[in-house]
């Protein structure tokens with residue numbers, strides 16, 4: 001019953017998380033777009049302190065956005081804030097990581113023979129990991145390093161590399177990749193909560209008191225928002241990477257996720273420059289070459305379980321003996337593994353025909369990457385993987 005409720009809860013929270021994230025990133029892209037498309041306003045608007053305007057037709061009506069140099073002469077009665085999108089994304093994300101990883105730590109967060117030996121320790125390590133990364137970023141952003149964009153980018157890449165190494169050595173690979181995404185997402189929400197919103201409050205207070213807005217604070221907030229802009233592509237990649245064992249289950253998964261993140265942030269740099277009117281197409285060429293190199297390198301270095309020729313005589317019965325003892329408790333029409341109410345990923349492995357139907361996937365997740373059985377709960381040995389692999393190879 002608990003598992004059944006958890007499944008529905010996970011679906012509902014994931015739904016909310018996705019919606020909130022779309023609203024957050026959507027609105028942030030929208031405002032970047034508005035800023036970049038502001039056009040010189042007519043004189044009568046310029047006289048009112050308007051910096052630029054943008055006209056849009058949408059949903060059957062004409063909209064006019066205009067941005068002030070500082071603020072209008074008289075502040076409006078209702079001023080909307082764009083902050084709940086970010087907070088809802090973080091809160092629903094935290095709920096989701098709790099439902100999926102923390103409430104089922106032994107299946108999803110821990111590895112069977114890993115450093116962490118109890119679910120509570122694993123949950124504490126997960127929370128500590130997220131808090132430390134946000135803390136370290138908050139320290140880093142207050143150092144003189146922020147004055148140089150490229151230098152700060154290098155420092156960030158280094159921080160994430162160390163973090164990723166630690167995550168992949170503490171947690172199950174899929175949980176590690178997700179914790180990297182959650183850490184970056186938390187940095188981004190932290191930027192809104194610790195920096196951008198307080199700066200906006202200070203801005204409004206100064207306007208109310210008839211004083212000039214605090215310039216340095218506004219610039220710092222702008223810097224945080226620029227960082228968030230560079231984080232958008234990596235964070236989304238990390239959030240969807242948990243569907244791709246090819247990324248997180250690689251022996252160098254920790255390096256791979258950071259490398260993809262750095263490449264995608266560099267791709268974002270091209271678009272940011274282009275929005276400022278500077279076209280540097282060579283950046284996209286470098287991104288494309290780096291991506292191809294990375295994918296090739298990942299293939300060449302992927303650990304392969306040696307499948308000896310002698311094992312080629314594995315019979316259907318021998319293969320099914322392995323599958324029955326290591327897979328079928330979860331991958332059954334009615335799973336017997338506590339916590340499972342339906343066959344995970346819709347995959348039932350009750351006979352050789354069903355194993356054959358998904359042989360490629362099984363080769364990836366149970367032989368080469370050892371992601372299955374989840375958390376190696378059933379203690380599958382290397383020899384058993386070789387037996388399974390030898391049979392799959394013939395299909």
Ligand code: HEC
Pocket residue numbers: 107242243245323326327328329330331337344345347358361362365366372373374377378380
């Ligand atoms: C403790 C439960 C459990 C056991 C045991 C288990 N699995 Fe899974 N399996 C899962 C879950 C949960 C998912 C879905 C996870 C995901 O989407 O990443 C899954 C997904 C899969 C997938 C689809 C993955 C993909 O990315 O396409 C395959 C194939 C698979 N399992 C094969 C196996 C094989 C083969 C075994 C035995 C060697 C096994 N599983 C043992 C829980 C289990």
